[in-house]
Amino acid sequence: MKKRYITGFDGLRTLAVVGVILYHIMPFKFQGGFLGVPIFLVLSGYLITDHLVLEYEQTGTIDLKNFYIKRIKRLYPGLITMLMATTAYITLFQRQLLVNIRGVIVTNLLYVYNWFEIAHGESYFDKFGNQSPFTHLWTLAIEGQFYLFWPLIMLALLVFVRKKQPIFDILFIGSFVSALLMAFMFHPNQDPSRVYYGTDTRLFSIFLGASLAIIWPSGRLRQRLDGRLRLMLDGIGIVSLLLMLWMFMTTSGQSDLVYRGGMYFFSLLATLLIAAVAHPGADLNRMLSNPVFTWVGRRSYGIYIYQYPVLIFYESAVKNIAAHPWLHAIIEIIIICLISEFSYRCIEKKLSKFDYSQTWLVLRDSFRKNSPFKWRQVGIVTATAVTVIALFGIINQPDASAVQKDNQLQQVIQKNEQATAKRKKGKKLTAKEKQEQKAAQASAQKGLTAAQKKRAQMLQVTAVGDSVMADGMETLQNIFPQMYVDAKVGRQVAEIVPILQALKNQGKLADTVLIGEGTNGPFTQQTLDQIMTITKGHKVYWINVHVPTKNWQNQVNSDLEAAAKKYHNLTIIDWYSKSNNHPDWFYSDNVHPNSNGLKYYGDVVARAILKKK
Template sequence: MRSAMTSAELATSEPRVAVAAPASTVVRPAAAGRENSAVDTARPTTDHRGPTGGFRRDIEGMRAVAVALVVAYHAKVPLFGGGYVGVDVFYVISGFVVTTVLLREFANTGSVSILGFYARRARRLLPAAMVVLSATLIASWWWLPLQLQWIATQAVASVAYCVNFLLARNSVDYLDSMRRESPLEHYWSLAVEEQFYLCWPLLLIVLLLWARRRRAAGPMAGGHAGLPVVLGVVGTLAGASFMLGVWLTAHSPGYAYFGSPARAWELLAGALLALGLPTVARIPARLAAGLTWVGLAAVVAAALLFDGATRFPGYAALLPVAGTALVIAAGSVPHTGGAVGLLGRTPLQWTGRLSYSWYLWHWPFLVIGAALLGGTAIPWQNLALVAGALLAAVVTYRLVEDPLRRARVLAVRPWRTIGLAAVASAAAVAVAVSAVLVRPTVAGTGAPVDTAAVLSASTDVERDLRRLVAASVAAPAVPANLTPPLPQVTADIPTVFQDGCVVLKITDTGTDHPCGYGDPTAAHTVVLFGDSHAGSWFPALRELVTARGWRLIVMVKGFCSAASVRFRLDSVNRPYDECVQWRDRALDRIRELRPAMVVTSSTNYTFGDPVGVFTDRDQVWADGWAGTVAELRSHGSQVVFIGDVPWLPPTVVDCLAVHLDDARTCHGAVDDVVLEPRRRQLTADAVAGHGVLVVDPTPWFCTTTVCPALVGNVVTLRDGNHISATYSRLLWRVLDERIGRLGA
């Protein structure tokens, strides 16, 4: 996902078609008794040659531009932080091409065969999509066995073309939004298009039939007003969708990005172009040539200027959509000297032809490849992976996509295509179900180690823990007695996240969630305060307060740092004001409780920059922490500040599953995974100046050079940056040693 988001996030290309020219196009009737399949069998001939139409090499070239931007973005190629706009390019092209096809059929036969339309869509999109989906499921069975349940769920949702709404729903829930990237997430854009295809032909037919009746009724009925009214209706729908997208971008970015209602205007923009071709044809040739360059520059500029912090789609999507529309519109006019010459070059035509298959393959290659490479891939490795995906696309295009699209045995009988589509979809679902029912065995073969026994018997817990960490750096194989077993590690979440005591919804600002643990009549109360990284310390702290006979109150909100800083949350592309409101209310509640101790912690790696003008981002965060602890200390509470944990790759557990015989592949260098070292030091100094006990947990996870993925027989971080509940629980004694008699 683009950020998450998803991070990613792409669009599917549309069929290669011969698009009619705008003016007085001659349409020959289909041969009696068979479907007119000219749109699916058109071959590239020459550049646009006038009113009789021709293969649109500029559109094929724009497909190449779109897929290249998307692939570059996901491969983390520098400068292309806004490469996700390739999805918008594809959508405009799709709306234009599909509407042109429908208009041509209506002009040809007086109606549109809905069955024939869906058969063409299925023949064009389904074969390659189901092949890649099934292959990805099989590859995931081998290399991402711990994600099979989630990947299979996405596979079924992809077959049903509703995976976009699954991802939109997950984006507003903290635990779901923190899932690892799935190799099938990119099917969301295909779902958006299919939902559009389901509705648009029916609406267009109704509008066209209405317009024809108006023309037949004669001037007295306003017959010549039919087309303007059709354009008005479609334009109104596009405008409503656009405004919905703008509103959702501000209030529910996940639904704005993944939801078809908020994206429909981009496809309708292409549809409006197709409906208005006679008017577009009047553009002067010299102006048309210039407009193609302006449009192409707008698309490229969006890819270079936008990034993860851009509020997208929202108003920003106008730039790539308008740019694509300009290229298509101006390319409909015969001219020389425009961008059509560039877009028509052989490399772009070849890439455009493969764009759909390359789009389908590139994301599984990147996600699964990263797991095989130890959890992350550097840019040159990503480029190698997407090159491999391009090779797979060539094979898929030649053996699956193109032959089935051209198969006359399917084209002449739409029901055959529908039947084949049903069988292919059912087969993909069967693969998904089988992958879940027959899971591979994932167990280490290394010598057993009992981390819990070592620490419970220790008389110097921190010393012995550091020895375990050092031994784990050198140990090759995953221990045979891993606790919990690898398939259960990602679900090893502290109970506080599951019992309603943590604010998980991004938009929730309430403080009625705090829960109490331990002795409710205890003389001493401890408050755990912060974001999900603070919540990860709950098992350790619960053991500690139980041993001391204290009471524990939890005040935790996902993504919400305890530091008094107003910051942007990249995943929602706006200031995270809900965090500010929740934090202020939580501080008020803590003031009322007057606890003996407040234990606070938050991620050191924020999901967006502070709001406002600043010259030193790190200092802003250090000052924010100083403000928070000053407030906590003002009512007499002792404060313990626990620094952030290392950040291993989010696929660290998948890496261990793939490298059972050499866990060292999954370890991280301290310099790479202990993030924001300057901010860490500034923050520690700032809070220590207010009499706060600073606890740096790094030695409990790392040596001076390496942070192992596991310590003894316990995985430390269940998702790369949240402590597993089991490991957190084992750390209670070392945390108790650090706290000493503070607050007693």
């Protein structure tokens, strides 16, 4: 048996990393791109297990020390560079992202970051607000846990179970158990980040790849196949590839089906495709081998770890992504490729073979008077400066409450939530509070006719929304005192489905329903249909979005316009057109109305609702 370098696997890595990047850049166009991650996991399961089995069969053991050293030298240089460079950047330019930075760094170095994200309730699907540039590293945490424990597990299986068929059965059953765990722990219409991040609920992809390695070892596959078997294997691979591409384009990350068998099915397709590519007698390896795929595949690790920080920092610097989404997407991809090329050539490739016992000698020789290594000197000085800045940010990690206190928008939202909670509990207001409320109502209703004011006073409205509505809920309630508001920061459109259904079941859903959703990302047709089914017989008003910093703005608004044509009880309130050329109406994020903008926000909503009364 000889270990083969299968060039077609670079094509699979390219497919995986491109899918993930396109999902992050344009989630409404490539909504299934997140499925690139299972490809990485299945491939890792196959390659690592294939290597371990080969080593055991040739030597009668597994050199654990050598395995761990190779993994550390392969993974840590790029990871540490990314962590330090990203932390240095946010220390200089986006200090609010330094909250919890110590925990982020430590858990990433220990490869348990996915559990850190779960413990802190971080959402993978909330695409708005102060997004962490480290969110995507949950995948590396699962891979790191796999690299740590898998050699020990495989050694135990090979020593005590021995026969390959029982080992295959154990691994395949393990994959099925993990998939069942994902299905049972998933709760419809709730953020699925727990099952998305969890090692326990994602192991099925790794187990499928590992089980394939047991029965399909790369070194024992025949070099030639007869025509019928070759065509069959090619056909299986091509059909699997086409189905995977179709799922890339059509599968929503918040679809119930994804977590109830869909992701497992995708991983099975990836396993079949890997089997076809790995076989030297088939044609898939040649089909997925070309210079472009080789370039991307070999740099896929760097591309993956750097892509999210680039997207976060670029989109925070460019204030109108939505105006030219494709142009900005191309620029972002170019930046990612340039950084990844530098990382591959100057960090990953060099340090994976570096003898760290010679570190001091290399540093000493680099700074000798006649040293020819001028670029090495620049690199060392730059790395030192970046590390010092990053350590400064880590040491001076800001307190979350202090950052929140400095956020004027957050203060407004908290004040609104407290006032709304007081309304819901029916607490009596003090004389001063009554006077302030009366003045606020008079200001909010300014511009309405006497008849409109009277109707607004009596109108029952149920309002659900995201942070924009949370920002404006006090203004809206000053216009509509009978309004019930349920607004939450970071809320996705799918999350309002159970809220509306619960109100409907309790008989508390008003005839007039106001929805303010879409700021945090696009929605699926299935979600929209669910909302409109629940609100059938009600008059529904949906405020479209002004979120120029995200490329889904136009998609959300065009989808809402199409929905209004389909559902006759749905009216779109065009906040986007009214506010688009008024940056003075917004906080610095150019999304949430400030005190000046809230006057117009309330007026636009009130006039739209009262117009048809």
